[in-house]
Amino acid sequence: MQSIRILTDxxxxxxxxxxxxxxxxxxxxxxxxxxxxxxxxxxxxDLIEGKADMxxxxxxxxxxxxxxxxxxxxxxxxxxxxxxVLTGMTMVFDLNNGSPRALMNxxxxxxxxxxxxxxxxxxxxxxxxxxxxxVVGTGxxxxxxxxxxxSAVPTIRKVYLYNPRNREKAQLxxxxxxxxxxxxxxxNNDLNNERWLQxxxxxxxxxxxxxxxxxxxxDAVVTVTPSCQALIKxxxxxxxxxxxxxxxxxxxxxxxxxxxxxxxxxxxxxxxQASKVGEIQTAFRVGLLQEEVxxxxxxxxxxxxxxxxxxxxxTIFDSTGIALQDLSVxxxxxxxxEKKNIGTVVNL
Numbered sequence: 001m002q003s004i005r006i007l008t009d010x011x012x013x014x015x016x017x018x019x020x021x022x023x024x025x026x027x028x029x030x031x032x033x034x035x036x037x038x039x040x041x042x043x044x045x046d047l048i049e050g051k052a053d054m055x056x057x058x059x060x061x062x063x064x065x066x067x068x069x070x071x072x073x074x075x076x077x078x079x080x081x082x083x084x085v086l087t088g089m090t091m092v093f094d095l096n097n098g099s100p101r102a103l104m105n106x107x108x109x110x111x112x113x114x115x116x117x118x119x120x121x122x123x124x125x126x127x128x129x130x131x132x133x134x135v136v137g138t139g140x141x142x143x144x145x146x147x148x149x150x151s152a153v154p155t156i157r158k159v160y161l162y163n164p165r166n167r168e169k170a171q172l173x174x175x176x177x178x179x180x181x182x183x184x185x186x187x188n189n190d191l192n193n194e195r196w197l198q199x200x201x202x203x204x205x206x207x208x209x210x211x212x213x214x215x216x217x218x219d220a221v222v223t224v225t226p227s228c229q230a231l232i233k234x235x236x237x238x239x240x241x242x243x244x245x246x247x248x249x250x251x252x253x254x255x256x257x258x259x260x261x262x263x264x265x266x267x268x269x270x271x272x273q274a275s276k277v278g279e280i281q282t283a284f285r286v287g288l289l290q291e292e293v294x295x296x297x298x299x300x301x302x303x304x305x306x307x308x309x310x311x312x313x314x315t316i317f318d319s320t321g322i323a324l325q326d327l328s329v330x331x332x333x334x335x336x337x338e339k340k341n342i343g344t345v346v347n348l
Contacts (some may be wrong), residue, residue, distance in 0.1 A: 011337070012104055012109050019186055021148070038060040119147060126242035137163065150181070239346070245278070
């Protein structure tokens with residue numbers, strides 16, 4: 001008889017730590033570059049224009065003999081209602097026989113793996129020993145971007161927080177960020193988690209109300225807003241800056257001045273998906289960026305392609321979020337859940 005393991009958001013949170021999430025995301029990019037994982041076409045739609053959207057991301061993860069999908073939805077008004085802004089489910093199937101293996105709440109998993117993606121971009125593409133991070137956007141995902149970057153990049157010592165619509169939200173995050181970071185499991189080893197708490201204490205956080213000035217201080221930038229117009233002007237970005245673009249994941253979204261792509265070295269998680277829904281979509285559409293100068297980050301991680309060539313390069317990583325991240329993380333979660341008998345097993 002076939003059975004499926006069902007995991008709640010709390011059970012996923014119990015298992016998943018940031019250190020291993022980063023490892024899983026790197027592995028997803030590596031396996032894609034090695035043709036051991038395949039991204040399938042994205043399905044996306046606005047549910048309520050400007051207020052809610054959804055997408056279905058699916059793929060085949062040959063490296064671990066599984067395939068599957070994630071349906072996730074964003075409802076921007078949910079915070080006011082007391083509901084999660086992000087909701088979704090991940091389904092995992094056996095590639096050998098098609099049997100369903102797991103159904104998982106995707107909310108915490110998505111937040112963790114999205115944070116990990118931005119941090120992987122900084123880890124492999126920022127200049128050596130970056131010390132100052134700027135996060136543009138102060139919503140729920142910003143905390144995970146900061147947590148992942150502090151975990152993956154030990155030299156970060158200052159973090160500037162900027163909200164393009166409301167400076168008070170940046171100030172509120174500045175006041176609460178240490179507590180929020182403490183609540184994210186960075187490593188399932190208790191001793192290492194003590195080190196994580198010490199790591200957080202070493203970092204200074206600042207609420208910033210002038211984006212141009214903040215960019216002049218930053219070595220690395222993460223953009224994580226739902227913006228549909230450029231927030232960062234081309235002339236504001238100094239030489240040597242790295243930017244991980246996280247917000248753009250649907251047609252029409254944009255956080256960077258498209259002219260910046262003419263000065264930058266450009267990297268993506270998946271060229272086909274990013275050119276349609278990612279940060280590069282506008283530059284790609286108007287002819288300021290061509291496919292032949294875009295590099296997928298997995299090739300850089302595998303050292304088959306060059307990333308940054310000097311400390312003067314501007315580098316951009318357009319992370320649209322691909323199903324392989326979810327499948328790699330889900331595979332890790334499922335293995336731990338089976339070992340520790342976490343979750344509910346239901347016969348089909």
